Amino acid sequence: MNLPPLVQTFVLHFGEMGSRWGINRTVGQIYALLFLSKEPLNAEDIVERLGVSRSNVSMGLKELQAWNLVRLQHKPGDRRDYFATPEDIWQIVRTLVEERKKREIDPTMTLLREVLMQEPASVDERHAQERMREMHDLFELLTGWYADVQRLDTERLVQLLTLGSKVQKILEMKDRLFVVPGSKKSRRDATKDK
Amino acid sequence: MNLPPLVQTFVLHFGEMGSRWGINRTVGQIYALLFLSKEPLNAEDIVERLGVSRSNVSMGLKELQAWNLVRLQHKPGDRRDYFATPEDIWQIVRTLVEERKKREIDPTMTLLREVLMQEPASVDERHAQERMREMHDLFELLTGWYADVQRLDTERLVQLLTLGSKVQKILEMKDRLFVVPGSKKSRRDATKDK
DNA sequence: CACATATTTCAGAAATTTCTGAAATTTCAG
DNA sequence: CTGAAATTTCAGAAATTTCTGAAATATGTG
Structure with missing residues (x-):
């Protein structure tokens, strides 16, 4: 896991909390990471920062999308999918x-x-x-x-x-x-x- | 599982719902059963009605007690523990x-x-x-x-x-x-x- | 339309949780 | 104090969930 200490603390906590909410650890971590992130992140960013497999991230993002909890965005001249939580x-x-x-x-x-x-x-x-x-x-x-x-x-x-x-x-x-x-x-x- | 149809439907549903709440199936079923029951039930009653092991019921009841979700009661001349949910x-x-x-x-x-x-x-x-x-x-x-x-x-x-x-x-x-x-x-x- | 890149799917491995039966412990009546 | 009944504990079996790597599929660019 490759994150600034403050962020890591929160991400880990949210991962654990996820379990108590019937949500799995990785999904909780992905959400926490996106929530704290200034910029939208793509799947590969998330893989690097959380140190989990690409496929796991893919499934986690799919789940978060099913919950309407993340927004899909695109950057011009980049065809990767970027994800963010609502600002509000x-x-x-x-x-x-x-x-x-x-x-x-x-x-x-x-x-x-x-x-x-x-x-x-x-x-x-x-x-x-x-x-x-x-x-x-x-x-x-x-x-x-x-x-x-x-x-x-x-x-x-x-x-x-x-x-x-x-x-x-x-x-x-x-x-x-x-x-x-x-x-x-x-x-x-x-x-x-x- | 040995329950009247109406009760069984509810108990099974609650068991499944439990999973979405980070609570396990048996605990959900025990709670549902107690919630619907007119009389307090002892562990053996629960075993018979849900068809799960005695030890599983014991652990489930312990968890529900830790959550303050069931009340322990006693009947005169019977030293088994009886459990019930609050009336209200x-x-x-x-x-x-x-x-x-x-x-x-x-x-x-x-x-x-x-x-x-x-x-x-x-x-x-x-x-x-x-x-x-x-x-x-x-x-x-x-x-x-x-x-x-x-x-x-x-x-x-x-x-x-x-x-x-x-x-x-x-x-x-x-x-x-x-x-x-x-x-x-x-x-x-x-x-x-x- | 071909090719590189991005994403998803999925079978099985790994991890975790749930459940059981047996043994240990507690409780209380006699 | 003894022993039967009730309950709890716990190690391992069973079931379920999570996670991965590899393969399949989709997507967009030139």
Whole structure:
């Protein structure tokens, strides 16, 4: 591995972290390297710096492209493929969430919906279905929230996140100002709309 | 594998999903089984239902305990250990986020802080450090947000999530009502407090 | 279209992870 | 304290994943 010390530390760490994320070491390292790199890199650059085989890099880049996590670029008068991560780190987060949702949540939701259609054949199955419905509703709430805030531009999103639960205070204030006194329970529950 | 069809479908799915989460198949299956089960199960129950070895179940349960994802219980006059997931699915989510943060985010933050202390030795290292600082600030914002909303009781948390970005509307309203006209830029930036 | 260069594919080697059965250890009732 | 039951540990087998080098394929230039 042929990297400046600061970069190497990060690349190695990310490689290890990858394992905890169901991503393999090399893919993690390639991504870390691209993320830190000022200039786009071609496959051969990556081979040299990480000291892994050319074919391994090829497969790793293919995987990262499947995840939409790297952009393919070209330099004039050079027909090699160059790769880079988006400049905007928020774009990376958005893609990551989007893709994980697509691969992990969506198939689970499909399965849950199917299973929830079935008629339970025993008391155990009935209870199991209730649990699955809880999970289904939870996922729906979370993905609904995400679908919603994901549409905000980054500045507003940051504003919202910075605020954190202080929003709560504002909500209370709003309630105090605008809700007709006496109609105490006007909230919606977890299993709503979408 | 000896399970009612509905349960089996879910357990198998969760086993596969586990792989994408850096958790092994058996651990995923054990968790799914416990999650759906009305009654706490002992290790032997799990062995029978999943058709895996006793030792594998033992290791899987140990791992789930290390994650704080299962509770150990006892029945009177029975000295076997019984296992169950929390009744409250929100408690499960909270634990999951907490533990993943502890294992994935915290070590990364430590490493980032260390690396950001170093003096960059080249223009490449300087750029790499800038990228790492972006990541550091992003994580800080996200974990700060989580630390904050995590303190809300579930009802308020659900309320907040249900609202999604509609909060934005309320914020705008608040701004219009309370901000002195003319002091246009009174927002805080992403790298604040904590 | 031929040729050099770049990239991908893929079979098998290497490494890692998962799983098992047997043995060791712990726990507790009598 | 003894012994049966429950649980854990662990070495190696089995399965899976990762990685490589060689071959195949694709791409663009002259």
